[in-house]
Amino acid sequence: MEQGFTMNQALAEASRCLLCHDAPCAAGCPASTAPDVFIRKLRFRNIKGAAKVIKERNIMGGACAVVCPTHALCAQGCTAAGLDKPIRIGELQRFIVQYAWDVGFQPLKAGQPNGVQVAIVGAGPAGLTCAAELAKAGFGAVVFEKRSAAGGMLQWGIPNHRMSREFFAHELEDIRSLGVEFRFNTPVETQADVDKLRADGFAAVFVATGAWRCTTLDVEHREGSGLEDSMSFLVRAKDQPDAVRKELTGAEVLVVGGGDTAMDAAVSAKRAGARDVSIVYRRSFQEMPGSPEEKQAALDAGVHFVILTQPVDYVIADSKITGARVVRTRLTTEDASGRRRPENLPDTEHVLAADLIIEAIGLSPDPSVRKLDALTIGDGERIVVSEGQRASTDLPLYAGGDAVSGASIVVKAVRDGKAAAEAIRKELGR
């Protein structure tokens, strides 16, 4: 993970801020983290006050500072861009949060206990935010997580080079210090599990199980080693870095896809010692959904970009992947997403050799969420919610994060967690 700002660098950047009367950055944050307020506080050297603003409004303020696509959110409307370039809001936010960690300033306090217990299913950013908000309001918040640690995508999906586990551990400690309890290796998957929670005295349940299911390419030959989905690879790279390094040193890797997950996988593979890592994407560089920062990071890492190229099948020999059969594409008219549709070009088929192919072409909620009978499941296996993240008209069930939105960004999960906690507080608070 790169070094953040020093104090003087942060103050210098903050001094570029125009301290707008009606700051567009504030409106750009889904979690209402109030960048206009925390930058002003930093500017006037009230750094603890700035940390308080961030953490009170966004318990995941440290992680968001690092992983947020700020160019599309807070920094998008930055007035300073009218003079030169937008304020580096993410870096400032990270500096402030880290400052509080460094000096041991804990701005949050648990609320006066109200005796009401709420179960949170899933310890990703949505679940963690909901739990923390409830703990601040005096609720007993217990997080049930089927994996062995908290954080969800932030724990396993974001590579170390973007956010280290040491950094993220501080954020989890902030949450734990509010009295949030965790039950790891404890899946809550069926309606019976939920009913039992309610019988055990949990007055409400917030479901935030995320979107971990990887979309696969629909091709004829998939059965062989050396084909892996993005999440499986990213989890391995994070949990078993030595094994992955041993496996990839000198290897050729193809990453299929053009989003941030593809960039993360490609850079992780490159950093693990792969000789050549190629991102294979069917449209143009500009149309890749990955954020400009992550695309640049991949370029800087030496990742190759094989654009306007569509895999049509994999090549397998002795039950092992040896490459991808691809064709060239050309862009035609715009599709519903406003991007130009790729069309395969005839007589262009060729093989790209690979020791490992990583598919990073989309994530969605796991269909197993259908086992929760009380929920309504919509398109893309997404849980349907109404006002206040309410997921059932009969039962006190709430849902949020990627399980509701489909694969999205952390700060939107934070927003959902806050909204659900607020609704639960209104309904059940004493």
Place this chain on the structure above:
Amino acid sequence: MTQYKRLETTFLGVKFENPVMLSSSPVSNTGEMVGRSFDAGFGGVVFKTIGAGKEKIIHPGPRMAGYNYHNHRLVGLQNVEQISDRPMKDNLDDLAYLKKNWPTKIIVSSIMGFTKQEWRDLAKASEDVGADMLELNFSCPHMTVEGSGMKVSHAQALVGEFTAEVKNTVKIPVLAKLTPNITDITETAKFAKDGGADGFTAINTVQALSGIGLDDYIPRPNVAGKGAMSGYSGPAVKPIGLRCIAQLAQAPHLGLPLSGCGGIENWIDAIEYLLVGSGTLQITTGVIHYGYRIIEDILEGMDLYLEERGIDHLADLVGKAVPNIVPTDQFDLTSQGVAEYDQDRCVGCGQCYIVCQDAAGQCLTWDDANRRPVMHEDTCLGCMICSFVCPVSDPPMIKYRVVPGKSEILPPVSR
């Protein structure tokens, strides 16, 4: 090294190849150092103040503290450094070394005696080793020897007495270096003039407290657990220096040449000091911040300015602003105006709106939909505060426009 014909000047009858000198301070502490400053382009030096050596001089540790504004470092500098702690002979030898090796550079010996005899001895010794000029240090605000430095200026009669002692001893010209830490700098100057001074140097450092430790309650610099109200210098004091030079230039009872200093670090500062009446200039803090090399751009910048203005001799510029500095009761109050906005260049930060609401006449409203200020000229005070905070300053998008016949704007009674 480039020679600039336009920058040659004569001051107190002494010919300078350019008017910029090191002032008496750590930057002019030894012959070797000053020699390098001459090679860099300085036209002269006021050497680090020499004492007679009877009082032991020990510099406090640490002796300086920087004053920063936001991320801008050394906007000011506070120090408690004393006069030279070297033996008098070493300093005199260095003066001779400089005169011998850089004969075209001007050597000013800054001296500080603690008795009339010492003032005489120091003056004579300096003249004997070839100093071109003397500067009498009546103005150091933080001498650890009681009754010296600025304290002399506070007992004003002593300024006259010591100046007279020196003038009766030497033939070379004598500058009196004055302190701004006094109600009226021209009063002290008058005592020096009556004692025979040939000109004045101003300003010495401004007595100040530049910072207090929040953890230990100790002023900076923290000298073994205590701090002192002591000399403050650098860009932060330039406005005070300009004011003092202008006061000395305007005082009808003085009329002597001036050597200006206080916060000069570029050619613009230098020209401003000339315009308010300085015939020569002196620099310390700029060198402490950037080194002797700053002289290159000061000289070149001054020369290019003179060329652009068609001025052949720097002396023609000295004091040009003095007639334009008047008491406020001589202002033409019939001329009034408004702030004029070039809205096309506005970026929409709204800082003008905030300050107009909170510090001015509330003549702006805010267009929420378009994120732009809306000017109502009929209530604009013309105070221009908005233009000071507007980030579109290059060139300014808010300018002052005189409105002939504009009537007085009085805020209504609050209801």
